[in-house]
Amino acid sequence: MERIIFLDRGGISVPLRAPCFPHRWTEYPDTRAAEVVERLADATVAITDQVAITAEHLAELPQLRMIAVAATGVNHVDLEACRRLGVAVSNVRNWSVSVPEHVFSLVLALRRNLLAYHEAVQGGVWQRSEGYLVQVEPMPRSLYGATLGIIGVGALGSAVAALGEAFGMEILCAERKGASEVRAGRTPFPEVLAKSDVLVLLCPLTEDSCGMIGKAELELMPRHAILINCGRGGLLDEAALAQALAEGTIAGAGLDVLAQEPPRDGSPLLDLKQPNLIVTPHVAWISDRSLATLAEQLIGNLEGFVLGHPRNLVV
Template sequence: MQRIVYLESASMIADVRRPSFAHVWEEYPRTSPEQVVDRLAGATIAIINKVPLPAAAVHALPDLKMVAVAATGTNIVDLEACKARGIVVSNIRGYAEHTVPEHVLALILALSRNLFAWRATVQAGGWQQSGQFCLFDHPIRDLHGATLGLIGSGSLGNGVVRLAEAFGMRVLRAERRATATVRPGYTAFAEVLAEADVISLHCPLTPETLGLIGEAELRQMKRSALLINTARGGIVDEPALVRALKEGWIGGAGFDVLSAEPPPAGHPMVDPELLALPNFLLTPHVAWASRPAMQALADQLIANIEAFVAGTPQNRVI
């Protein structure tokens, strides 16, 4: 009989149905890294989301046969260790193809139209004391005619393209940074950095993408450009971004992810001075979290587990 242990049931709000085969189900709302091995002892199937499953944990769990990741990103799993053990790792795909792109566009619109600066102006009485029907305190930029640079693609990136083109934006898909040959339909990485009015990140966090956007890349961007990250925090050098925003290297940034989540005290991206800037918006990793998207995730999660037990694993990462 399969023993399924769900380590982070509080990480989504959805009706998670039980698999159709005979099994033992155990779940915990939250699990710390130090608790992983003890809680997965004897488990044949582990359901995880953001708690790490390093090689040491994989080696300490001889009964483990499948890791069902309740997310698209799998950087928290040591895939090589799982591969060496023959452990199937499956992830979730396509569930957020509407909700994440909508969040991306919300961040872009709020920053482009300076909505938070305008809100502060009204709160301070600026409109009430203006003497005319409108104000011109803060610049407003249209998306129509602007250029979106897309780094990474997949269903989320393609969803952003669909919405951006509906607003009349020109889209440039960036080629990989270290690639000399540019594929048809793509644009050289450096050229995208230089030309884009908005850059949106949609690549996984891997050794190749860790720190992909650092000081050199931020300085290549337009001084008016916006950087949007709904992918993974480690893709951007966060101290460099803080400097870029405070010193005006770029026009603004909208982030839904950080390198450490939740951010600990002293994390540079939750510095009160930074959060007070009208051209920086930070949301707590919720771009994916509409109720319909979370339910789609939960349904696909159980479908992945059932497919594995039936001998036809799907959405395999390795």
């Protein structure tokens, strides 16, 4: 009988059906690092959303056979240690229909200057106006005819591209930064930065992608451009972005992720109080339909592994 421990069930706020094999199931709303080994002491299968499982943890868990990540990103699991110890790792893929929607929520709010207009109404500016409207600078910019650059052209990037095309945007899919060759359908990384009116980051956080957008990259972008990051916070230099927004190097940014989450130690971006920056608390992935798809795929990953036809394996 499999012993399944879900370390942080609290982040998955939808029902989970029972796997179709004999098992015992225990779940916790969340788990601190110091509690991981104790809680997984007799587990054969661990489920984690965001709780880290390190090589040190794994060394004390010889009975563990599988780690099922209830998310796409797996950078909080020591994959090399799992390979060495023969622990399978799975993730969920292509499940969040809401991320592309959230990307364009941020894009439209920034391009249409919605926060400034909302503040104009809330502050009574429209009510005191002598005309029938209030115009706030900068003037809103249309998406039609604008260029959308995408860094990270997986399932989410492709969905964002499709939405961009529906708005009448020109799509540029970036080649990897520093690549010596440019694949068909891709555009060199620096060229995407220089030509994009809207630049969207959707790639995973790896050694190669960490800090890929810094001061030099931001200075390549047009001054009217906006940057959207719904990938991982570590993809960009937050201090450099804060400076670029304050100095007008770029026109705006919309972020759903930060380098530290939750940002208990603060962030240069959280100190900016201006309408050309929108930060949401890592919620782009959340919607009723997205979570239902995630839940079913997570259980399917468990069943596939235990019943001998594993799926969505990372290791």
